[in-house]
Amino acid sequence: MTNLRIRLKSGEPLLGTLITLDSPEVALILQRAGFAWFFLDLEHSALLDLKSAQRIIEVLQPQGYAVIRVPDNSETWIKHALDTGCDGVIIPHVGSRADAERAILFSKYPPLGRRSVGIARAQGYGSSFQDYLSGAAERIAVIAQIEDVDGVENVDDILAVEGIDAIFIGPYDLSGSMGILGQLTDPALIENVNRVRRACHAADVPFGIFCPNITAMNAELARKTSLLAVGSDTGHISAGAASIFHELRPER
Numbered sequence: 017m018t019n020l021r022i023r024l025k026s027g028e029p030l031l032g033t034l035i036t037l038d039s040p041e042v043a044l045i046l047q048r049a050g051f052a053w054f055f056l057d058l059e060h061s062a063l064l065d066l067k068s069a070q071r072i073i074e075v076l077q078p079q080g081y082a083v084i085r086v087p088d089n090s091e092t093w094i095k096h097a098l099d100t101g102c103d104g105v106i107i108p109h110v111g112s113r114a115d116a117e118r119a120i121l122f123s124k125y126p127p128l129g130r131r132s133v134g135i136a137r138a139q140g141y142g143s144s145f146q147d148y149l150s151g152a153a154e155r156i157a158v159i160a161q162i163e164d165v166d167g168v169e170n171v172d173d174i175l176a177v178e179g180i181d182a183i184f185i186g187p188y189d190l191s192g193s194m195g196i197l198g199q200l201t202d203p204a205l206i207e208n209v210n211r212v213r214r215a216c217h218a219a220d221v222p223f224g225i226f227c228p229n230i231t232a233m234n235a236e237l238a239r240k241t242s243l244l245a246v247g248s249d250t251g252h253i254s255a256g257a258a259s260i261f262h263e264l265r266p267e268r
Contacts, residue, residue, distance in 0.1 A: 017078050017079070019103070019154070019155045020053070020081045020083070020103040020104050020155075020156075020157040020181075021104075021154065021155065021156070021157045021181050023081070024157060024181055024182050024222045024242060024243065025222070027222070027240070027242055028242070029237055029240070029241065029242060029243075029244060030052050030053050030081075030242060030243050030244065031050070031051055031052055031053075031233075031244050031246060032051050032052060032053035032054055032055055032081070032083075032243070032244065032245045032246070033046055033051050033054065033055065033245055033246055033247055033248060033249065033252065034054075034055045034057050034061075034226075034245055034247070034248035034249065035054050035055065035056045035057065035061075035063070035072060035248070035249050036057050036060070036061030036062060036063060036248050036249055036250055037061070037062055037063070037249050037250060038062050038063055038068040038071075038072075039072075039249070040071050040072050040074070040075040042249050042253070043072045043075060043076055043249070044075045044076070046249060046252065047075075047076055047079060047080045051080070051246075052080055052081065053080060053081035053082075053083060053103075053243075053245075054072075054076055054080055054081065054082050054083065055083055055085060055106065055245045056069050056072060056073070056082060056083065056084045056085065056102070057085050057248075058084055058085060058086055058087055058093075058097070059085050059086070059087045059088075059108055066084075066096050066097065066100055069082075069084055069097075069100055069102070070100040070101070070137060073100055073101060073102055073137075074137075077101070077103070081103040081104070082102045082103055083102060083103055083104040083105065083106055083157065083159065084097040084100065084102045084104075084105050084106070085105070085106040085107075085108060085161070086105055086106070086107065086108070087108070088108065088109075089107050089108070089109070089110070089115055089118050089119055089122075090122070091121075091122045091130075094107070094119070094122040094123055094131075095122065095131055095132060095134075098123065098131065098138060098152075098156060099134055099136035099137065099138050099139075100136070100137055100138065101136075101137040101138040102138075102156075103155075103156065103157060104156055104157030104158065104159060104181070105119075105123060105156070105157075105158060105159065106159045106161050106184060107119040107158070107159065107160055107161060108161045108163065108186070109161065109163055109164055109167070109189075110160040110161055110162060110167055110174055111162075111164050111166035111167045111170060112166060112167075112170050112173065112174070113170065113173035113174060113176065113177060115160075115174070116160050116173075116174045116177035116180055117177055119158055119160060119180075120158060120177060120178070120179040120180070123156065123158045123179070124152075124153055124179065125149060125152060125153065128153055128179065133149070138152075157181040157182065158179055158180060158181050159180075159181060159182045159183070159184050159224070159243075160174055160180050160182075160183055160184070161183075161184045161185075161186050162174070162183055162184070162185055162186070162190070162212055163185065163186030163187075163188075163189035163190045163193070164189065164190065164193040165190070165193045165194060165208070166193075167190075167212075168190070168208045168211055168212055171183070171211065171212050171215045171216075172215055172219075175215060175216065175219040175221050176219075180221065181221075181222070182221060182222040182223070182224055182242065182243055183212060183216050183221060183222070183223055183224065184224040184225065184226075184243060184245075185209055185212060185223075185224065185225040185226070186226060187200050187205065187209065187225065187226060188200075188226075190205065190208060190209070191205050194208070200228070200232075209225065213239070213241075222242035222243055223241055223242055223243070224241065224242060224243025224244065224245070225241060225243075225244065225245075226245045227244055227245065227246045227247070228247065228251075229246075229247065230246070232246075233246045
């Protein structure tokens with residue numbers, strides 16, 4: 017399968033979903049339903065450790081792309097996440113060029129960065145050590161998440177950092193940073209999202225966003241958005257269960 021960095025460069029829409037449960041079985045069900053990439057959320061979820069994430073990655077690859085959102089832009093978290101063998105990392109709250117540079121510094125082996133060398137699943141526990149070292153820079157995607165006003169204001173500087181493979185918008189946190197928490201249809205929020213979208217298009221960097229529902233997904237597909245995360249594992253389970261009772265009791 018084409019690696020995630022190359023797949024992103026193609027510009028073709030990539031539909032994914034958030035994984036928040038410590039359940040390889042649920043992740044596999046969602047993959048078989050058709051999702052192509054998986055946003056493993058270690059910032060806000062029950063996936064509180066990398067062992068859980070690694071078990072999920074093992075069932076998703078190589079048919080699907082597994083991307084870990086680390087809790088913060090730290091060397092330790094990024095290093096440990098990449099050693100699971102994930103296809104990329106999402107760095108939350110990237111608000112400046114310096115934040116983006118830190119993400120690259122910690123994600124790339126020397127001379128491009130200062131990621132330290134270890135032996136874990138990513139390196140085949142030693143069996144594919146040299147191949148991984150030589151190919152990691154071309155294979156692993158680094159995605160900067162803009163979810164604060166500072167990130168919107170500094171989007172051009174963030175995009176100028178070599179090695180940032182995509183920008184991903186977190187609309188809920190962005191709305192909170194604007195003082196309009198959860199108001200995803202507010203014109204000011206929409207304008208900030210579109211400001212980032214335009215900057216990405218001008219820089220030829222893939223643009224991505226979280227879509228809470230099918231309506232939002234279809235709107236983004238119409239705009240040729242490259243990277244979409246549609247709902248979450250818990251949301252899909254909840255909606256599926258609720259639909260049964262809606263059919264039984266339409267008045268609910």
